[in-house]
Amino acid sequence: MTGTSKAVRYDEFGGIEVLRVDEVERPVPGDGQVLVRVKAAGINPGEAAIRAGAMAHIFPSTFPSGQGSDLAGIVAEVGAGADSCSVGDEVIGFSEKRSSQAELVVVDADKLTPKPREVSWEVAGGLYVAGAAAWGAVHSVRPDKGETVVVSAAAGGVGSLAVQLARRAGATVIGLAGAHNHAWLRGHGVIAVEYGDGVLDRIKAAAPDGVDAFIDTHGGGYVELALALGVPVERIDTIADFAAAARYGVLTEPGPNARPGAEVLAALAALIAEGHLEVPIANTYPLAQVRQAYTELERRHTHGKIVLAP
Ligand SMILES: NC(=O)c1ccc[n+]([C@@H]2O[C@H](COP(=O)([O-])OP(=O)(O)OC[C@H]3O[C@@H](n4cnc5c(N)ncnc54)[C@H](OP(=O)(O)O)[C@@H]3O)[C@@H](O)[C@H]2O)c1
Numbered sequence: 001m002t003g004t005s006k007a008v009r010y011d012e013f014g015g016i017e018v019l020r021v022d023e024v025e026r027p028v029p030g031d032g033q034v035l036v037r038v039k040a041a042g043i044n045p046g047e048a049a050i051r052a053g054a055m056a057h058i059f060p061s062t063f064p065s066g067q068g069s070d071l072a073g074i075v076a077e078v079g080a081g082a083d084s085c086s087v088g089d090e091v092i093g094f095s096e097k098r099s100s101q102a103e104l105v106v107v108d109a110d111k112l113t114p115k116p117r118e119v120s121w122e123v124a125g126g127l128y129v130a131g132a133a134a135w136g137a138v139h140s141v142r143p144d145k146g147e148t149v150v151v152s153a154a155a156g157g158v159g160s161l162a163v164q165l166a167r168r169a170g171a172t173v174i175g176l177a178g179a180h181n182h183a184w185l186r187g188h189g190v191i192a193v194e195y196g197d198g199v200l201d202r203i204k205a206a207a208p209d210g211v212d213a214f215i216d217t218h219g220g221g222y223v224e225l226a227l228a229l230g231v232p233v234e235r236i237d238t239i240a241d242f243a244a245a246a247r248y249g250v251l252t253e254p255g256p257n258a259r260p261g262a263e264v265l266a267a268l269a270a271l272i273a274e275g276h277l278e279v280p281i282a283n284t285y286p287l288a289q290v291r292q293a294y295t296e297l298e299r300r301h302t303h304g305k306i307v308l309a310p
Pocket of ligand 1 (some may be wrong): 130159181196253268301303
């Protein structure tokens, strides 16, 4: 099949203004790949950092660049050998080619998992990056029953999932968030604590027996805060502050080489379908409003996920 479809593109590093939606050639699935008609594609701060050129030393770019990892959609075409998929399947997945923010995207079949009927398109499409990060971070610090875990940016894309997964492991969870997110956190069994001046004392008051583990999903001083609370380095994980991680030897799971795959996506989707995990959706934008979507994201006060709906 030939023709064109719409996809997010940019030609140079820069601010939100470099983003545009282009008509591109319809992609063709190769061996082991399928073509997915995208119903929803989540957006993430890492994409903004890559677009700004801030991560070119780790993740180099070629131009024109596409954008996006998260996706959920309907299989439109199956390449040779992609026998696990059929046309019409509803799937959740991820692209490692910065290409998911598009009407049509080619994906390796092994990076897809079936979308349970109970999981909405928005939630499915925003699940991979934040879900894999939350899953990897929580598993790396191994929270246990009777322990206390602190999570920074506890109501954000990654944090909102990390607090719920740590609670499911049986730990007491303290979530650092602005006051506007405290009711949501309390509703999920999390002790809500405001960040900012005096946060160390507020955490100590909320955890009189001490803090066993710390998951930093924000950066900018939370690794130092965890150390000041007496948390051992092997039970501190940051997904955002790699300079502090290198300085102090704390964990950075899931690192680029240990990123969870489709099996974790399937486990997360099952938890959502069974009502054990909530992915808050802050907003959904049409693909044409990709700039507005990143404008909201880059204010860095999103509760849960922002999703594009091509
Ligand atoms: N290594 C990886 O695999 C990986 C994967 C995904 C994301 N990340 C990184 O992890 C970070 C978080 O990603 P995300 O998608 O969760 O971002 P996000 O959804 O944009 O995070 C927004 C949250 O940050 C909170 N926040 C803002 N200022 C804060 C502060 N000073 N202290 C504590 N919380 C604050 C906000 O809280 P309030 O609204 O309550 O103020 C909001 O809930 C980003 O740096 C991202 O690049 C890494």
